[in-house]
Structures are given as C-alpha cells and as structure tokens.
Amino acid sequence: MTKIIGSAALTAPDPEGENLTSKGDLHGFSDENTRIPISTNNFSLLADSAQALGLKWAASPTSILSGSSDLLYSSSANTLARLAKGSAAQVLTMNAGATAPEWATASGVSLSDNNTWTGTNIFNSFLSSTPTELTLSSGVVTATRMCHSIDTEGDASTDTCTHINGYGVGRLLFVQTASADRDVTYQDEQGGNGTLNMAGDFTEDGNTDVLCFVCRFSDGNTWSEISRSNNGN
Numbered sequence: 001m002t003k004i005i006g007s008a009a010l011t012a013p014d015p016e017g018e019n020l021t022s023k024g025d026l027h028g029f030s031d032e033n034t035r036i037p038i039s040t041n042n043f044s045l046l047a048d049s050a051q052a053l054g055l056k057w058a059a060s061p062t063s064i065l066s067g068s069s070d071l072l073y074s075s076s077a078n079t080l081a082r083l084a085k086g087s088a089a090q091v092l093t094m095n096a097g098a099t100a101p102e103w104a105t106a107s108g109v110s111l112s113d114n115n116t117w118t119g120t121n122i123f124n125s126f127l128s129s130t131p132t133e134l135t136l137s138s139g140v141v142t143a144t145r146m147c148h149s150i151d152t153e154g155d156a157s158t159d160t161c162t163h164i165n166g167y168g169v170g171r172l173l174f175v176q177t178a179s180a181d182r183d184v185t186y187q188d189e190q191g192g193n194g195t196l197n198m199a200g201d202f203t204e205d206g207n208t209d210v211l212c213f214v215c216r217f218s219d220g221n222t223w224s225e226i227s228r229s230n231n232g233n
Contacts, residue, residue, distance in 0.1 A: 028053040073101055133178050139187075140194070142166045143173050149207070151178035158183045163194035164213075169220035173213040177204040186211060193221040202228050 020027070024038030026045075030052050039045075039057030048056040061072050064082045071092075075081035086092070086103025095102045131147035136159050141150060143166035152159035161184055164173065177184050183205045188198040202211055208231040213223040 028055060030054070071101070075100065131174075131176075136161055136184070139163065140165060143171075146172050147174045149176050149178040150184050150204075152182045152184060155182065157181070158185070160184070161186045162190040162196070163192065164196065164223055165194045167194055167215045167221045167223060169215055169217055171215040172226075173215075173223065175204075175211050175213075176209060177207045180207045194223070196223050196225070198225040199228075202230075204230075206231065 020035055022038055026036040026038075028034050028036040034053065036045075036053060036055060040063070042060055042063035043057045044060035046056055046058050047054060059080060061080060064070075064080050065072060066082065067084055069085035071083040071085070073081055073083055081100075083101055083103075089106060090103040091106045092101055093104045094100075130145075131149055132145060133149045133151055134141040134143070135151045136153045138153075139160050139162040141148070141161065141164055143164055150161060159182070164175075175186075183203055185201055185203040186196055186198065187201050189195060196213070197216065202225075204211065210227075210229045210231070212226040212228070214226055216222040216224045
C-alpha cells in the first residue's frame with residue numbers, strides 16, 4: 001500500500017500477519033505481528049508464558065456453569081470444574097476419597113416438623129417444648145422427649161410408676177399427670193435401669209403437680225430427682 005506524504009510516495013510496512021479475518025479476532029505478537037483467532041463462546045483470554053503469543057483461550061466460569069444453582073470448584077491446580085446442584089434437603093460434603101465436593105443426604109441431627117430432635121447427639125429427642133402423653137404399663141413408661149404427661153393404665157383412678165425408660169446421661173425429664181382425676185405415684189429406688197432416685201415417693205394428685213429428673217451422670221440409667229412441686233388440683 002502506498003501513501004502520498006507531501007510530494008514523496010512512501011510504502012507502508014508489510015501488513016502480513018496483521019490481517020484479521022473473522023469477527024472477534026485479536027492482534028497478537030510474538031516476534032512479529034500475528035492474528036489471535038476468536039475462540040469458543042464464553043471462553044476467556046488468559047496470559048500464559050508457555051504459549052507462543054503469551055496468551056491462550058481457556059474455559060471460564062460462564063462456560064462451565066451450565067445449570068441453575070451450579071457450583072464452581074477446582075478439580076486440580078488452575079482447573080475449574082462444575083458441581084451440579086443437589087436434590088432438596090441435601091448437604092454439601094466431601095467425597096469418600098477427599099478429592100472433590102459432592103451432595104449427600106443429611107444424616108445425624110435434624111429438627112422435625114413437630115419440633116423434636118432426631119439423631120445421635122447427646123440430647124437426642126429430649127429437646128421439646130410440646131409434651132406428649134405416655135400411658136403406664138406395669139408401672140413403666142418410656143420417655144421420648146423432655147416433657148410428658150403420664151396417664152394411668154386403663155384409665156384407673158390411681159397407678160404407680162416404678163421405672164422410666166429412655167434414659168441417657170444428662171437427660172432432663174419433666175412429668176405431670178395426664179388428668180386431675182387420675183393420680184400417679186412415683187416410687188423411690190425400685191432398682192434396675194430406669195429406676196427413680198428420689199427423696200421418697202411422690203404422688204401427683206393433680207395435673208398441675210410437676211416432678212423433675214436428670215439422668216445421673218455416673219451411670220446414665222438412673223433418674224435423679226431435681227425437684228417436685230405439689231400444686232394441688
């Protein structure tokens with residue numbers, strides 16, 4: 001190409017290697033001008049001294065994340081990878097080989113829709129604000145939460161509670177009678193697992209009376225009385 005500058009005709013430098021042939025091409029340079037062709041949609045241009053032009057096209061987060069709620073992680077040094085979203089209520093954890101994240105079904109402790117705990121933590125299902133009713137059977141009930149109302153067997157007018165199962169180290173238990181018309185007597189030290197270590201027998205003759213226990217720290221299978229409250233009918 002020749003340009004006229006004043007009265008002299010000058011020839012422009014050789015444009016070889018500068019011509020851009022496609023939309024999105026870029027100018028590059030190594031030891032001469034050259035063309036960097038456009039790459040794949042959503043790829044990014046990165047500096048890379050190992051490349052002849054010092055640049056390279058590489059996958060970008062936009063090119064890797066193909067679905068809603070996908071997560072981005074590194075599968076190896078300087079290498080991006082996609083983790084597709086998990087299912088409802090799954091939790092993010094590390095795989096068995098400790099090489100990559102994965103989704104897994106939650107295990108251990110959870111809170112159900114009736115506010116009771118499930119799982120293997122120290123409290124288990126003994127954290128609850130809503131009492132449930134237990135009915136005595138041969139003087140025994142099994143506690144499943146922290147608060148219970150206790151009813152007599154066969155709706156008898158009186159009954160005796162000798163043992164409470166569902167024990168565990170440090171668990172708290174609050175019990176009341178289920179009905180003001182049915183009295184429950186808790187008997188002291190009847191022996192065996194679930195026995196009640198009390199300051200003597202105690203009869204709840206009204207459904208406002210309260211008896212409180214903690215499961216003994218030394219063995220975890222004996223209920224020790226914390227307090228009693230005889231509030232009448």
